[in-house]
Amino acid sequence: MKQSVKKMYKKDGQDKLLSRLSLFVFDRSRTAAVAWLVLTVFGVFSYTTFLKREGFPSINIPFAVVSGAYLVNDPGKVDSEVAKPISDIILKDSHVKSVQTRSQGTFYVVTVQYKEGTNVDAVGKHIKAEIDKAGLPKQATVKIEAPKIGFTERGDDGVISLYSTQKDVSQKDMVAQGEQLASFIQSKHFADVENVSVVDPFVTGVDPMTGQVSARQTKFDRYGERLHGVNTFYDSVAVGFMQKDGTDVIKLNEKIEAAVVEYNQQHAGSDYRAVVSATYAHDIESQIGELQKSLFEGLLAILVIGSIVIAIRASLITVLAMLTVLALTLGVLFAVGYTLNTITLFSLVLCLGLIVDDTIIMIEAIDAQRRKRSDPRETVQIATRKVSRAMVAATSTAALSFAPLLFVGGILGSFIRAIPVTVISSLAISLLVALIFIPLFARYILLGKKQMGPKGDVSEPAAGIEARIASIICKPMLWARNKRKRLFGVGIGAVLVGLSFIVAAGFLFQKVTFNIFPPSKDSNGVLLTMNFKQGSTIADAEKTTDRVDDIVARTLGDNFKMASYYANASGQQAQLRVDITPYDTRDVTAPQLVDQLKNEFKHFDGAQVKVGQLDVGPPASAFTVRIETTDRAKAMKLAGSLQTFLQDHELTRPSGKKAIITETVVSDPDSINRADGKQYVEVTANFDGDDTTTLVTLAQKAVGDEYTQEKLSSQFGLGKDVIKYDFGQEDENQDSFKSLALAFPILLLVIYLLLAVQFRSLAQPLLIFMALPFSLFGITLGLYITHNAFSFFAMLGFFALIGLSIKNTILLTDYANQLRRNGEAAVDAAVGALAERFRPLIATSLTAVCSLIPLAISSPFWEGLTVVLIFGLLSSTLLVILVFPYYYLGAEFLRMRISRKACLLWIALSIAATVGAGMAGAKMVAPLSPIIVLIVQIATVKILRVRRAA
16 A cells, blocks of 8 residues: 555655655754744734734725805805816816715815725815816815715714713804813824814805805714713714824724823813713724634634544644634734734634634644554655645635635725735635644644554544444445446436535525625614704704704613714704614614614604614615706706605515615705716615615616606606616625626636646536535525625625635545546545545534634624535535535546547536526526436437447
8 A cells, every 4th residue: 555655646746845845844843843933923913012903994095075165155156156166177187087066055065086096185186276276256165185984074083072061052162172172182292193173063264245254053063971870962072083094093092091081180170071982992902802702712613623523632733723824814914014903803703714724634634644654754744745735726726716806996995905815815824834834733742652553542532433424425336336327326316416405505595685785683883864854954953963862862771872973963964873782791682772763763853863773884875866957946846756756665675575665855955966067956765674785776676667758758847867876885885796796707717727737637627616506505595594695795705615615625536536546446536535535524614614603603793704604614515525426426437438528518518507407496496407407417428428439
């Protein structure tokens, strides 16, 4: 046997390079140990000290906002004399993608979206210069700035709410006190703070009638907190602060909190109090804690599962290797200039289920060889040669699976860029750790004299059970060996089993909702959006919000923690952000609290109140219909008709489930809006469901079907092109999602070429791809029974699953090929591969699943992604074990009897028929689908054999 193994590896010279690398480190264990210690310590310090903590990664947002005051009390004049001329100037710039304006009685806002890759600051300076030369009214003020994502409209990274315990304090007095607080914070000279100032609720400008400088209140604020068991709201102003790029949010928050405590101590006798009401620090601390908890639980699960499936010593090495990979990945993140933020933390959580593969495969190979040999060096050499090809192929495939995310455009692409960088880096590091450091760890933990050979003192409680299970699975192949009819019969049975699962996946898929960014099952925040009655003044809006605040305080009760409007409330609308107690400390979920609030506001008078939960992802977009025409009377008439049509209109999802359009609002008649210079009136609506992506598409179709060209002309006197749609962030989300869908076939082609080179075969990569449809049943079943949508996060899980599931078929195919090159028959090679690779295949899948289960249970945000990984991997692993060996036998049968082209044709037709079976399942003709696939496969084989005979 030893001689035959050597003979086999003479034909696999490319594997010698990697085994030499492992042996090079193995022979220099002390130097390697020092290198490992230095790199790991650097990674640990990167996590604890070097990496800055921030809420979201710093990105260049391709937007600018031009705003100002023109105190004429006439939205028409503001539009025609200021907003529209500015819009016309901006639209001439080639870097501009779109421009929107909103003009009201005394002020205007122009929102500019640039093309991707634009230098916002440089273009903004050019546009400002052109506006200054345009001859606008002297009384009009103009300010241009690049917005930031933050808590206030101007993008503050944090907010200090200054409130008064006395009622009816004048807003000017509040602002004056807020300016004192801002000066106090500035006096601390925090190096990380870029700006601290009051978010001014007044608009200042020159009154054209008097020529005097005048200030008019356009905003107001409230702050609420739970203190001594009572929920109370106060009049307040917001003091916002912006931090410099790369600032450690947690450390800065500690400084700000200390300064606020000092301020309160100095003003202990006054009616004013200050509190840090908005910061990303608490979210980051929570996410870091969740990551550490999930990491600990995941590693504990790996330790337990590894001890059962392989051996205790081997599982210790696995945990040590995974910690090394995570530490080195953190070191890489620091080296390339990344921070520890929401996105990189998300990526590290995702890595937990990915990096286990290489470590398990390598340690299991060493453990298997340890039981056969007495020389540790030879053990490492043979083990590395056995699995290195499969490891390189599996890791390369997994890394390539995330490559399309590097090319997603827009704001979403900028936000998620750290995901593929982090994951690909961790996968590359996991391969190197498996080849370099695992043999080093094994030398001291697993390959001692007492552990070598079949009688070594390493406990392997499940070895006998695993061998018996593998033997049972192999029995049909052994029973049919050398019997063509038997082999054909069991092969057809296995194919039927596999196809039935795939058809069932197609059937279940139609029952799974589709939403790019669905709300999570629970969160720690609630958001209330109020649209006040037309013509409401600031005083009217303040009275209405006081009533809203009372209802919120009463309804949420002891679940209430803190709330603020963050200075964004006006006479037209307001948003109240409510922080509720953490979901792991309360019995009721955020969606249930949202439903309670919705019920309270069902018949609320004074404003239309929309209630939703706060999530980490972008907020759900409203369904918006624009009526583009200069005839405002006709536009308002059509808008009223649209509002009546949409309100409570019933939509039917593809699954047959109904949804209702709710909360329809016509844009304020006292404001004039334009998009790219064209005046419009808009109608916005929301839904009683959270599958926004599906519902906006259905609503758009409903409007198109109802308001035909004939109806627009005859009833409203308008042309066919007046109706436009704006879904806000949903539009960009869909574009980004489409780019991922378009990248998927390109990804498969690149993976195919990589595997074709790796396996020196054109047919076997197609065979290896069978792991993907095998995972579909688990994915759809998991999403369906857990009530999760197919979303962006589910897509990320699927990309991760590509590498994890294909790894299984790579393991079996690679070892079967080794046995075939050693002279084994096809059936013996398939049986030998399953027997030899059954343990690492089960071990990698089970450990990956178990490492993700704690996260799936404890965190609602990660649930959709972990469900895809857990259920998809279980489904794929089960079918690979039960069915895939027969596909391998079929491919080998054809390879021996027909040409390579014909074999490729058979596999391609089989895959096409399998995809067709899944689509057929989605169309509810599942009973016929497996039969159709079998007919296609059998007929193709018959035709090819006849042609060869001819």
